[in-house]
Amino acid sequence: MRAGIAFVASDRNEQSLFGSLPAIENLLMPHLGGFARKRAVHAALFERAAHDLSLHPANPALEARRFSGGNAQKLVMGRWLLPGLKVRLLVLDEPTQGVDIGARAEIYKLLHDFAQAGGAVVIASSDPTEIRALANRILVLGQGRPVELIEREISEDELVHLAHNSFAAKRGTSHGKPFGELSTESSHAAHVD
Numbered sequence: 001m002r003a004g005i006a007f008v009a010s011d012r013n014e015q016s017l018f019g020s021l022p023a024i025e026n027l028l029m030p031h032l033g034g035f036a037r038k039r040a041v042h043a044a045l046f047e048r049a050a051h052d053l054s055l056h057p058a059n060p061a062l063e064a065r066r067f068s069g070g071n072a073q074k075l076v077m078g079r080w081l082l083p084g085l086k087v088r089l090l091v092l093d094e095p096t097q098g099v100d101i102g103a104r105a106e107i108y109k110l111l112h113d114f115a116q117a118g119g120a121v122v123i124a125s126s127d128p129t130e131i132r133a134l135a136n137r138i139l140v141l142g143q144g145r146p147v148e149l150i151e152r153e154i155s156e157d158e159l160v161h162l163a164h165n166s167f168a169a170k171r172g173t174s175h176g177k178p179f180g181e182l183s184t185e186s187s188h189a190a191h192v193d
Contacts, residue, residue: 021063093123111123
């Protein structure tokens with residue numbers, strides 16, 4: 001966190017969410033050491049975050065495991081989007097896995113808003129629709145290797161083809177550039193507008 005980098009894991013129930021703890025503690029986890037025992041501050045931050053995240057229900061006492069998949073994901077993402085943390089880079093693995101279509105749209109909006117406010121977003125996703133909706137730069141991996149760096153509009157079919165085409169994985173170039181030259185750009189692989 002000191003470096004301004006936050007990570008949201010793909011398996012929120014096992015790696016990010018504290019299911020038996022109330023929503024307020026899950027959301028404010030990174031903040032709790034900074035203003036311990038200040039219930040009024042906690043309540044105000046939760047209320048603001050619940051509104052900004054469109055969290056339903058906006059019940060700070062509800063155990064995190066009781067939230068739907070989309071709202072649980074908003075709790076996890078929201079902890080890094082609260083003021084005071086100065087997160088500059090948000091890295092997400094499968095950000096909308098197990099999330100309904102309505103919550104998916106709300107999560108996309110949160111990510112776009114974060115990027116518009118000057119933050120950078122890097123996502124790892126196996127969902128071509130999600131990649132097209134979020135990314136302005138895409139690094140396609142095939143068999144664990146870079147296949148193509150894309151900085152243009154791309155169809156879902158082309159994206160899937162690139163990810164699964166073993167010939168592309170073996171050819172080792174991207175728009176004529178050897179992959180060795182991509183190392184400095186790879187951190188921007190799925191940067192959100």
